[in-house]
Amino acid sequence: MIPILPLDKLSAGAQAVLTSHEVDPAVLDMALRLDLNLSGDYGEMWLIFSKSEGAIIRLTSDGSVYDVCPLDRLTEPYIDNYATSNRLQAHLHAPDDLKPEQGEMSDDEYRNVVREWSMGGSTVVLGYCTNTCKLKLLAFTSLWDRLGRGDEVKADDQIFEQFNRVCPKCGRPYRDMRSKVCETCVNKKGVMNRLLGYFSCFKPQLIVILLCLLASTAVSILTPIVSGQILYDRVIDPAGDMHELKYVYVWVGVLIGMAVLSLLIGVIQNRANAYLSTRVVRNMKNDVFRAMQRLSLSYFNQNPTGRLINRVNYDAERVRGFFIDGVPYFITSALSYVVLSVVLFAINWKLTLLLFAPIPFIVLMVKFALPKLWRAYSSQWRRSSSMNAMMNDSLSGIRVVKAFAKEDAETKRFFDYSSKLYKANLKVNEISLWIFPIIGLMISGICHAMWGPGGLMVIDGRMTYGELTTYIGYTGMIFGPISFFTNFTNQVTDVMNCAVRMFEIMDMTPEVVEAPDPVQMDSFRGEITFDHVCFHYNPNRPILKDINFTIREGDHVGLVGHTGSGKSTIANLITRMYDVVSGSITIDGVDIKKIGMDSLRKNVAIVSQEVYIFRGTIADNIRYARPDATMDEVVAAAKAANAHDFILALPEGYETTVGIGSRSLSGGERQRISIARALLLNPSLLILDEATAAMDTETERLISEAIDRVSADKTTISIAHRLSTLKNCDYLMAIDNGELSEMGTAEELMEKKGIYYRLWTLQNEQLLKVMKGE
């Protein structure tokens, strides 16, 4: 008996239906559960594949649907996927000999059927699902393909790995595959411990801060005792045991001393805090940024830059704020709350019971009011960020705004955003101006009210006046912690969210990873082989389909083809920006997945159409890939790239500052700098991806001259639209719709009258038209 493949586990209901139709479970290969029923509502539909029976069984577990679709008539499974739903379709071949009979069909329907049969069959729907099942649906169709071809698929096939992802930290499978949150690792304690890890290397500072906290709590608790019980009861009161003038001076001095002491403690604590927090934030930001740099290109395609910057900045700051302002306050609050309660009960337990009676009331009040304030804050935050986005948008596009004289419209748009923000601000203020005074009033009301029963007790002689003033001093202090604690859980949740987002980036495994024991190669000979290479981002839209070729060392090859035919993808695969889906790419006979990233990056240089010039001097930009290059090398590379002359025409020569906000360079100049950058690396393999597409013919000539000069002894791949760019190539490869359609010298391809011929005639014809003045 072949065990069923681990795609979806058959439900008991589905199994019962199969049994009732006398299907032996041993013949089943795999089962897929779709989450939409045929009418398009949430429900379920099972697709059960059986190779040995030659059929796909479609059923619902209540037995209302049970179809058997024969596999020999059903081919070309295709997933029609749109924004939010997917449909599995297949081609149903018409039966060979039978003629369709009209039966109960309407004329239209019958006409369609006849027409479809004459065309060999029709497209049928097997089922619908939401994007939630998409990955499994994809796996199902690819397994259908493979099983159909007669491949043997085992339960440990790598296709199932995606459904059994385990947490990279603890190795346990995720409880919910979709959110990929490992409950074990990402419990609050785990995150908290990891956060605390950032603080643990600052033990002396932490100890100082802790001592300061203890000391300041002690001082603040002692102050009312000194001013009340000692200064009043024992010094000022005629019956006191220290009722002498000198003691007044002493104790007032002590009070002032305590104030100074608490100030000093505050200064020390803040200094230690500042030392600690700035370093912790730096370390966190460094870690997040380093983790990001490690990730593959696809991550950056999926996440907008703005959000990434926010993650580095905002999340770390938020965590810092919590640990610097929140945690110490929490410790002092907890500490003073406990001590104060004890002291208050010790001074007068009856009065304290009375004092604590309204506490539940205050807690309720805070609990009720704070969410309102939070909501107002979050709407204020979102309004202000959308206003920032709008401003950013408008100012970045200022050229277009001015070109279409849209200044007034933009201003109006800004006014809309700013008035929304103003309303949100107002709301925050309105709410906070209500909540805090009311809570404040309640607290101070309670404190003042304590004079009543307290005063009675003093009159009755059950309490001294000093005790009462001390007591009243404490009542004010005990309510602070209470309202703080009420809010504390919210703060913790918020910070945990920030922390989880940060750690998520750090824990993410890049899609392209270096082999465990990479092959280090000092230089490449430069022989590249593509062996049955397939690549796609989305399995429905293959980008490269079974590409095979070999480029010998030292060859200069041109890649031609229409936009989107997959030329640049070939370049991205050689540099391992992405990994092939199937097949392999070898350089000098070594699979590039086995070559160390360092070796690969050092020996393969790519110049693309998108040139990025970093802020800094021209020399720094040229030196980017090899900061240790000497001045001689920089100048030589610039000369080779035909950049030397324009650089010297700049007032500060190689030391001219370029990049955003500095001197702007023309497209051709930037491109030549990027070529110099690539040349300085002295790569064994040079890839030029539309490197001269944005240049005028004159500049292009300068650049291609430069390239010919340096590429004489290296393998070079040029990708270009403009065929004139490729005139010096040894041979050309034409890529059409993801396939390598032609390969040979320009003359050979012209004779073939294929893609290259068409592109060539088209470009020539345009030239001809220009010459004729049409």
Next chain:
Amino acid sequence: MAETKTTVQTPEEAAQATEKDLFAHRISIDLTPDNAKFTKSSGGLISLEVTQPDGKVEFFERIVPVRAFPISSPEEFISIRQPDTRMGGRGDEIGMIRRLSDFRVPSAGEAAALIEDELGRRYFTPAIRKIHSFSEKFGYCYWDVTTSAGRVEFIMSNPASSIRTLEDGRVFMYDIDGNCFTIEDPAKLDKSSYKKVEIYL
């Protein structure tokens, strides 16, 4: 005769031939009940018979309707395209339906209903009617809702960026898998449902 001539083309002739060849794209036409006949294929999909302006009749076993303005005008500007194929990439546009209501006439048969049903499936966006539970944990929101298509649970990451409120008050939200949900009018939700999500709207 013609064959021998093609081998000795003058450059101009070659250019003309290739231009025809290269720009031989389908010309999209306005589809009306007069020139387009939508029927249900035996596989349950939509077939189309188009009469081109030159009188030529074309038949497509399967067509794909695509909304040009899926949010603001779901019933207007519907592009009718050939299906994408696994090898050929995106399908070409056959024509455009300016207003779906034009097809709600007896002469068009069930065309409007067919297209509506197909669009409904393609732009599957259940409307949330009741929120049973909503909780946020570690940056992910866990929802349990009743929608126009039945009850469902879904997970959303980063609610601040996954929930979008339109000017007209409609709310669109996307879950972690890219499924879309909508709240047609948040004010019409029952009180306990509304309270759960109020902060994000």
